[in-house]
Amino acid sequence: MKGLRRPRKHERASQSNALKALGHRNYRLFLLGETVSDTGTWMQRVAQDWIVLKLTGSTFAVGVTMALQSVPMLLFGLLGGLVADRFPRRAVLLVTQSLMGVLSGALALLAWTGDIRVWHVYLIAALLGVLIATDLPARQAFVADMVGRESVSAALGLNSAAGQLAKVTGPAAAGLLIAGVGGSWAMAFNAASYFCVVLGLLLMREQELCAEPRAVRERKQVRAGLRYAFGQPDLLVPISLAAAVGTFGYNFPVFLSSFTKTVFARGPGAYGLLTTLLALGALCGALAAARRSEVRPSMLTGAALCFGALEVAGALSPSFVLFCALLTCAGLWGMLFTSGVSATLQLASDAEMRGRVMSLYILVLNGSTAIGGPLIGWWAAAWNPRAALAVCGATSILAASGAVVWRRRITARQSCEAARGEAVIAPGADI
Incomplete structure (x- = not known):
């Protein structure tokens, strides 16, 4: 046996x-x-x-x-x-x-x-x-x-x-x-x-x-937190990516209601089903995130790319059943992205700055969704829901691609600076 x-x-x-x-x-x-x-x-x-x-x-x-x-x-x-x-x-x-x-x-x-x-x-x-x-x-x-x-x-x-x-x-x-x-x-x-x-x-x-240092009382500490976040590429890149994806990709109430009523001509039962499937996909994504020991930059951009691609595919979906399957997968990759950004920011920030960094991330994610909701609703009404969802998915793909290019430029610049530093130190190495 x-x-x-x-x-x-x-x-x-x-x-x-x-x-x-x-x-x-x-x-x-x-x-x-x-x-x-x-x-x-x-x-x-x-x-x-x-x-x-x-x-x-x-x-x-x-x-x-x-x-x-x-x-x-x-x-x-x-x-x-x-x-x-x-x-x-x-x-x-x-x-x-x-x-x-x-x-x-x-x-x-x-x-x-x-x-x-x-x-x-x-x-x-x-x-x-x-x-x-x-x-x-x-x-x-x-x-x-x-x-x-x-x-x-x-x-x-x-x-x-x-x-x-x-x-x-x-x-x-x-x-x-x-x-x-x-x-x-x-x-x-x-x-x-x-x-x-x-x-x-x-x-x-x-x-x-874990005993970690606390921020001391000083003037303009909120500004100091913003300068810290905007001055650290390891923080600024994921926050910017979350803002772009959140503005256009996470307004599912607008998408689901318009697709249910306008595209597939179905009733409230179908809307409830779509909402449940999205939550179940996100639940699977959260469980998958719990199995990770680390989050690399490539994981974040990969999750954003998959999320945007699934939204574009959903916009082109000819059937309600296929749309349900794509929506579930989008929920999974969307959760992998948001949980990955949160973990990245916590690990990349100093302990005395972590609260302000996380509050900025929450503010960006919630604020971008609040801004994008009315805009996407107008798009869906002025054009059609399929076009609006396709544009939003494409925006997530472009944002992820831009983050990859941004990250590579930062890495190249850091390598050049390190090489120049070694060149300056080298002549005095024998002293």
């Missing part, structure tokens, strides 16, 4: 990367809390939008609620990154997660008593947005504090996988609760989920966290 095939060396190594990250007790507590919290967040989003629609009967009011929760990240995100650099990130997260739990609990209580008004939702959404602007950079930068630099890529992949899983299960659970017992219970679950994160943070062993 033939024996079982032994795993190849690279397979064993890739499998151990995720296990190495999970070997850290602090990270296991963090990941468990984040999984529950992300599920609660998606549940509250669905319940919140439903309540606003029920109170006002206006989809515009739903859009205002989303904007109030998103705009603070654009306004205060860089300051949030500075907070993550100045103060212990575990302490920052304890404060932000506790306050977000209180706000979500207040919203659930108002909904449960029937005293809720739309201005209540607006106010709490805006306050949550301010807290998220501080929480998100700290949460991103805290990963390296828990697992060390060698396991950052795997840990970020596991984080993304947990987020994608919550994106699939959260809205479904919220729909069941809203239909069964009301939206207030979905909000109550979200409030409780924050305290799961708080409990996990409190149970962490502080001595097992």
